Amino acid sequence: MPESISAGIHDLSFATTEFVLPHTALAEHNGAEIDKYHLGLGQRSMSVPAADEDVVTMGAAAAAPIIERHGTAGIRTLVFATESSIDQAKAAGVYVHSLLALPPATRVVELKQACYSATAALQFAIGLIHRDPTQRVLVVASDVSKYALDSPGEATQGAAAVAMLVTANPSIVRIEAQSGLFTTDVMDFWRPNYRDTALVDGQESITAYLQAVQGTWQDYRAQGGRPLEAFSAFCYHQPFTRMAYKAHHHLLDLNGQDAGQATLRQAIEPTTAYNAVIGNSYTASVYLALTALLDQADDRTDQLLGFLSYGSGSVAEFFAGTVVPGYRDHLHTARNRAEVDRRKPITYGRYRALHEQSLPTDGGDHPTPEETTGRFRLAGIRGHKRLYEKG
Numbered sequence: 001m002p003e004s005i006s007a008g009i010h011d012l013s014f015a016t017t018e019f020v021l022p023h024t025a026l027a028e029h030n031g032a033e034i035d036k037y038h039l040g041l042g043q044r045s046m047s048v049p050a051a052d053e054d055v056v057t058m059g060a061a062a063a064a065p066i067i068e069r070h071g072t073a074g075i076r077t078l079v080f081a082t083e084s085s086i087d088q089a090k091a092a093g094v095y096v097h098s099l100l101a102l103p104p105a106t107r108v109v110e111l112k113q114a115c116y117s118a119t120a121a122l123q124f125a126i127g128l129i130h131r132d133p134t135q136r137v138l139v140v141a142s143d144v145s146k147y148a149l150d151s152p153g154e155a156t157q158g159a160a161a162v163a164m165l166v167t168a169n170p171s172i173v174r175i176e177a178q179s180g181l182f183t184t185d186v187m188d189f190w191r192p193n194y195r196d197t198a199l200v201d202g203q204e205s206i207t208a209y210l211q212a213v214q215g216t217w218q219d220y221r222a223q224g225g226r227p228l229e230a231f232s233a234f235c236y237h238q239p240f241t242r243m244a245y246k247a248h249h250h251l252l253d254l255n256g257q258d259a260g261q262a263t264l265r266q267a268i269e270p271t272t273a274y275n276a277v278i279g280n281s282y283t284a285s286v287y288l289a290l291t292a293l294l295d296q297a298d299d300r301t302d303q304l305l306g307f308l309s310y311g312s313g314s315v316a317e318f319f320a321g322t323v324v325p326g327y328r329d330h331l332h333t334a335r336n337r338a339e340v341d342r343r344k345p346i347t348y349g350r351y352r353a354l355h356e357q358s359l360p361t362d363g364g365d366h367p368t369p370e371e372t373t374g375r376f377r378l379a380g381i382r383g384h385k386r387l388y389e390k391g
């Protein structure tokens with residue numbers, strides 16, 4: 001590809017769930033001080049999927065506005081990133097492909113590495129575009145974060161999907177070539193195939209995340225990446241929004257720079273608005289941070305953004321992107337805000353019932369209750385096959 005052609009994010013949209021549980025309701029149930037959630041974790045509420053919502057319905061809803069705006073021309077690849085997989089064989093993206101009526105001449109694949117895999121998808125997409133700049137790649141990152149009831153992780157749950165159209169000469173963010181990588185075998189967070197809730201060593205996971213910040217940054221610089229001063233804001237993976245502050249504090253310390261509250265707030269606060277009310281959306285989280293930043297009133301034109309994508313286990317990547325002039329005309333700001341605001345608050349009891357619910361495994365015909373007012377719904381399961389429909 002000629003040097004003058006860049007690649008990156010041309011369109012960006014997200015979807016979340018029908019329901020929301022405020023942290024006040026969780027604190028009332030378990031007796032925690034609300035400041036632990038609001039200040040200690042930086043979380044105010046969590047998205048809760050209805051019985052007829054899952055990673056497919058959220059992923060399709062996130063991608064639909066992109067397809068409506070740009071059509072399907074040039075899309076020959078759909079990469080679906082998730083760690084909330086619904087099938088061991090079939091890629092969830094195939095259902096999204098069907099719901100969005102994408103052309104049959106498309107390759108569809110699902111990627112997994114905890115919260116990191118959407119970044120792998122983005123990098124793979126950029127590789128494909130470098131091979132053929134006429135192609136566009138649809139990346140969908142969709143997850144439901146679920147921990148055991150009454151466990152410390154419960155307060156960090158959430159659910160959302162982000163969709164990105166990755167193209168040559170993008171309209172929103174140009175992604176730079178240098179990237180810092182870090183992989184190490186650590187059991188900080190994992191979910192064996194026989195469980196629907198994650199297992200986690202909370203403090204170990206925070207240490208492992210900070211170790212990955214250091215590892216990726218050192219590699220990024222060794223690869224010729226830019227100095228810290230070049231960046232104006234940082235989009236971190238946000239399992240809870242306070243984690244982004246901890247991570248950035250660590251990065252500033254590593255560079256011998258002042259990590260005062262004002263410096264931290266300036267770099268991080270504008271990235272937290274969606275994650276603070278949605279909760280951990282695993283693969284989608286770092287791109288929700290980007291969406292929140294761009295949806296803010298401040299003009300980010302030509303600013304350099306740092307991205308830190310972390311997936312437990314662990315794999316992480318630090319990379320940079322520049323905001324493209326005119327980007328604001330290509331955002332879905334009003335729709336994004338409405339997507340968050342349309343969620344219906346539920347009681348703790350209703351949340352608990354939804355948490356304990358799972359699809360029957362007997363192969364029978366089981367319609368799901370009609371709960372979501374979203375664009376797509378899981379209509380039921382019949383003969384072990386999931387049935388989706390437009391809502």
Ligand code: HMG
Pocket residue numbers: 033034035036037039040041083113114115116152153154155156188189200201202203205206209237238239240243280282310311312
């Ligand atoms: P915990 O034991 O419930 O909470 O676990 P804590 O006692 O550590 O308190 C949390 C913070 O609240 C602390 O702040 C307290 O001081 C503060 P810190 O010292 O850390 O700065 N606090 C208060 N602040 C104000 N007023 C109060 C108050 N009380 C306490 N009254 C933990 C917290 C995050 C460990 C838990 O929620 C957990 O296990 N979460 C899940 C794991 C996780 O999110 N790990 C993050 C890094 S790993 C990652 O990001 C990957 C992941 O997304 C998965 C993937 O990759 O797929 C998770």
